[in-house]
Amino acid sequence: MKKLELSDDQVKRYSRHILLPEVGGKGQRKILEGRVLVIGTGGLGAPVSFYLAAAGVGTIGLVDSDTVEVSNLQRQIIHFTHDIGKHKTDSAREKMEALNPDIKVVVHKTRVSSENILSIIADYDVVVDGSDNFPTRYLVNDACVLSGKPLSHGGIFRFDGQVTTIVPGKGPCYRCLFPEPPPPGLVPSCQEAGILGVVAGTIGVAQATEVLKLLIGIGEPLIGRLLVYNALEMKFRTVKVPKNPQCPVCGPHPTITELIDYEEFCSLRS
Amino acid sequence: MGVKVRIPTPLQALTGNNAEVVAAGGTVQEVIDSLEAQYSGLKERICDEAGKVRRFVNIYVNEEDIRFLQGETTPLKDGDEISIIPAIAGGA
Ligand SMILES: [Zn+2]
Numbered sequence: 001m002k003k004l005e006l007s008d009d010q011v012k013r014y015s016r017h018i019l020l021p022e023v024g025g026k027g028q029r030k031i032l033e034g035r036v037l038v039i040g041t042g043g044l045g046a047p048v049s050f051y052l053a054a055a056g057v058g059t060i061g062l063v064d065s066d067t068v069e070v071s072n073l074q075r076q077i078i079h080f081t082h083d084i085g086k087h088k089t090d091s092a093r094e095k096m097e098a099l100n101p102d103i104k105v106v107v108h109k110t111r112v113s114s115e116n117i118l119s120i121i122a123d124y125d126v127v128v129d130g131s132d133n134f135p136t137r138y139l140v141n142d143a144c145v146l147s148g149k150p151l152s153h154g155g156i157f158r159f160d161g162q163v164t165t166i167v168p169g170k171g172p173c174y175r176c177l178f179p180e181p182p183p184p185g186l187v188p189s190c191q192e193a194g195i196l197g198v199v200a201g202t203i204g205v206a207q208a209t210e211v212l213k214l215l216i217g218i219g220e221p222l223i224g225r226l227l228v229y230n231a232l233e234m235k236f237r238t239v240k241v242p243k244n245p246q247c248p249v250c251g252p253h254p255t256i257t258e259l260i261d262y263e264e265f266c267s268l269r270s
Numbered sequence: 271m272g273v274k275v276r277i278p279t280p281l282q283a284l285t286g287n288n289a290e291v292v293a294a295g296g297t298v299q300e301v302i303d304s305l306e307a308q309y310s311g312l313k314e315r316i317c318d319e320a321g322k323v324r325r326f327v328n329i330y331v332n333e334e335d336i337r338f339l340q341g342e343t344t345p346l347k348d349g350d351e352i353s354i355i356p357a358i359a360g361g362a
Binding site: 040042043044045072076129130131132133134137154155156157158159160161162177178179180181182193195200226228230232233237238239240241242244 | 278279280289324325326327328330333334335337338353355356357358359360361362
């Protein structure tokens with residue numbers, strides 16, 4: 001690959017990164033060469049894609065099939081009131097390009113499925129899961145494991161958040177942590193639960209942090225660790241996530257060798 | 271022996287909105303039974319019909335997942351803290 005030289009404008013724009021010895025011009029070039037796919041342009045996807053755009057991630061893919069609704073605006077800060085009714089990927093792309101003309105935003109106006117996910121993630125270095133349902137989360141995990149793509153996983157629920165970083169071959173996957181999704185109806189998900197809007201920001205920014213660390217190659221990503229956050233207590237804790245030798249997808253004797261479309265089970269989902 | 275148990279948000283409706291409760295027991299299994307005795311209905315949210323911890327719920331003794339210790343029979347000692355952490359899917 002041709003070595004990217006920073007322009008004068010880029011040296012100014014990213015000066016606060018370049019000042020950091022751990023990042024420097026070299027790290028900033030890695031960010032600019034980075035290709036990151038953000039699945040979902042909602043509560044988590046909004047802060048993730050906004051911050052990655054600001055940081056100068058060269059190519060950012062956005063996957064979403066929804067349009068902006070007024071009830072999104074309490075937390076999905078990349079969408080504005082005048083965007084109501086607009087496609088979320090278009091709304092997000094406009095803000096990201098306005099924030100940073102340096103970057104390329106690729107929109108995928110679709111929902112990921114077993115049919116399309118492998119070809120969508122193929123073009124990216126890192127995948128961010130900002131989806132809002134178990135079937136998509138297990139699909140994204142399995143697809144990343146099968147194609148060896150690093151994945152930042154984040155989940156939010158009311159006042160709680162969870163973040164972990166999955167690097168296939170290096171650490172455990174989401175199924176090592178939770179082998180199977182809950183059956184339909186057992187766990188409240190999505191709209192019925194409510195979410196304190198800022199929790200999406202806290203967790204999304206933690207995911208964006210992990211992505212930048214992976215792109216630059218610094219620090220200790222949340223590999224083999226689950227970060228657990230509660231906003232009411234304002235406490236972050238981490239628990240250990242060992243690699244499960246019986247993991248159905250990343251273990252030595254996998255039983256899942258192709259992608260599964262689990263039944264969508266949130267009855268309130270529109 | 272009493273141990274502190276951290277209750278996740280989705281289950282706090284069953285513990286009178288308490289995020290942290292105290293349960294008795296020398297093993298994880300005894301603590302689950304002690305929780306059920308205090309807060310009826312909690313056990314079936316954590317365990318399946320056979321009494322095994324559900325595959326989308328994890329129980330940690332301090333930082334360690336009991337599936338990688340001795341499962342439900344994992345012994346507890348004074349000062350251990352138990353956390354129940356379910357998978358959460360929200361993101362929008
Ligand atoms: Zn695994």
